[in-house]
Amino acid sequence: MFDQLSKSLVMASLDYGDRVSVLPFFSWVRWHNEGAAFSMFAGGGGWQRWLFIALAIGFSIFIVTELRRLSPGKWLMGLGYALIMGGALGNMVDRVRLEYVVDFVLVHYGSYYFPAFNVADAALSIGAALWLYATWREARLEKAGV
Numbered sequence: 161m162f163d164q165l166s167k168s169l170v171m172a173s174l175d176y177g178d179r180v181s182v183l184p185f186f187s188w189v190r191w192h193n194e195g196a197a198f199s200m201f202a203g204g205g206g207w208q209r210w211l212f213i214a215l216a217i218g219f220s221i222f223i224v225t226e227l228r229r230l231s232p233g234k235w236l237m238g239l240g241y242a243l244i245m246g247g248a249l250g251n252m253v254d255r256v257r258l259e260y261v262v263d264f265v266l267v268h269y270g271s272y273y274f275p276a277f278n279v280a281d282a283a284l285s286i287g288a289a290l291w292l293y294a295t296w297r298e299a300r301l302e303k304a305g306v
Contacts, residue, residue, distance in 0.1 A: 163250035163279035170264040185269050191276045192260040209255050216252035220245050237294040243287025250280030 174180070174190035181187045194209065223245040230238050254261040263276035 240290030247284030
């Protein structure tokens with residue numbers, strides 16, 4: 161919900177291509193991404209939209225299945241899964257509704273720019289990091305016999 165709310169606010173207050181500097185290294189923008197992460201496949205002609213919608217649905221089904229199998233004490237893994245699914249569904253809603261994903265956070269330093277992103281992208285990234293950490297931690301505990 162926060163992803164969709166933030167994108168609605170950006171779309172209501174900025175025109176496409178607008179950029180508002182907030183700090184020397186941070187700006188609000190309104191950019192549209194028809195591709196995947198870092199605009200990969202953005203010039204694909206439209207097929208990529210349906211692929212990414214199908215992937216979001218497929219991953220969400222997988223994650224729901226994994227969440228149902230998760231034991232109650234594995235809250236960190238559950239949080240990682242929830243963030244990944246929330247991010248995937250947030251961007252999927254954009255693809256279904258708008259045919260592109262709205263990106264609005266731009267981090268930069270001098271002439272170096274990190275690709276613009278949104279709340280869903282941040283949730284996906286944080287969720288993936290949590291999932292990797294929880295998986296590593298779980299393997300380590302199993303190896304130690306705990």
